[in-house]
Amino acid sequence: MEHSSGFSLPNSGHNRDAEASKMGMWLFLFTELLLFGGLFVVYMVYRLLNHEAFLLSSFELNVTMGTFNTVVLLVSSMTVAMSITAIQKGNAALSIRLLFVTLGAAVVFMVVKYFEWSAKIHHGLFPGQLVFDNLPKGEGLFFFLYFFMTGLHALHIIIGAVLIAVVIYRTRKGLITAEKYTLTENAGLYWHLVDLIWIYLFPLFYLIH
Template sequence: MSSTEHIATAHVHRDDVGSRMGMWLFLFTEILLFGGMFFLYSVYRFQFAHEFHVAAKELNTIIGAFNTAILLTSSLTMVLAIIAIQRKQKTLSIVMQIITIGLALFFLVNKYFEWTAKIHHGIYPGSEELLSKDSGEILFYGLYYMMTGLHGLHVVVGMVLIGIMTRLTARNSITHDSYVRLENAGLYWHLVDIIWIFLFPLFYLIT
């Protein structure tokens, strides 16, 4: 009897299915958060189809495509990190996590150059250059900065999160039979990835 109670208590304190469920619920809320902006995007794109088309020509498709490839690769390395820990290959898992963080950083560096180039050309919310354009283009860039900016913030959060996981793995807190936190960080990272998968065509490929 007393042994079953131990198990019951352990169950309360460690519930992998519950943790994953909580994470999925949280991801729902993230999708809805971005959903609000996708909703605005679709309304304005419908209303200003031509202006959106013109404005999108200004964006650098090559950097965008490059960044898409980077994020997809980082999702792969994240999965590999989880598989590695399942197979008790701690060092490999840490390496994969660090590569993931590196790729995320790479993505942000690209984003930085892309944004500064735009700002250098006087295209940013509230600039005279932008205000002289049609309202459809103002809206396009308003949404562009808002959505990629918020996405960028999520990339930073993801990096911090994976960084914490790397530390926990190094300290043997995440192991082959207890890796739900790494898995959850991975789920979060895939969400960041998939939001970009939608942002990329909506802003770069509608020319």
């Protein structure tokens, strides 16, 4: 708007709005919830239709690895929450350290996921592999949903980790401070959502025998 007719507001020279940013993030998170929600509905319906097959297939998954990853994500959720406390108190160094712990947890989660998936792929259970193609309908649906839903979740882990890396970079540059930490908060909200989805994925795929 170059032709603004001398209209000006007496403000402090910046147009940040932390509340609006947070509202935007929450609205985005709702769309994420509905995305995964749709997949959970598909899971529920196929499970009702193939009860025994889903029960049998769930024994193929490694409960120890699943539990370990659950703990990793819960701890990383706490460190993100704590990093917000740290930046609010003006302790940027501690905030960065806590974010690095979160980043480390994301890496650990993905490494465990890699071993889990490799074992399944080794057994030929990935969609398109020989064993998968010859599975009965119910078992096939279970493994298809397993790979799609945990895969989409893992993609969210990667995006969340990139976001946290950006927060670390900007905090280190002094762009995120005790007065201005909206990005840390929003990255935190995203990371908690990723944790929240895993809270449901874990029992639905690994535990319900």
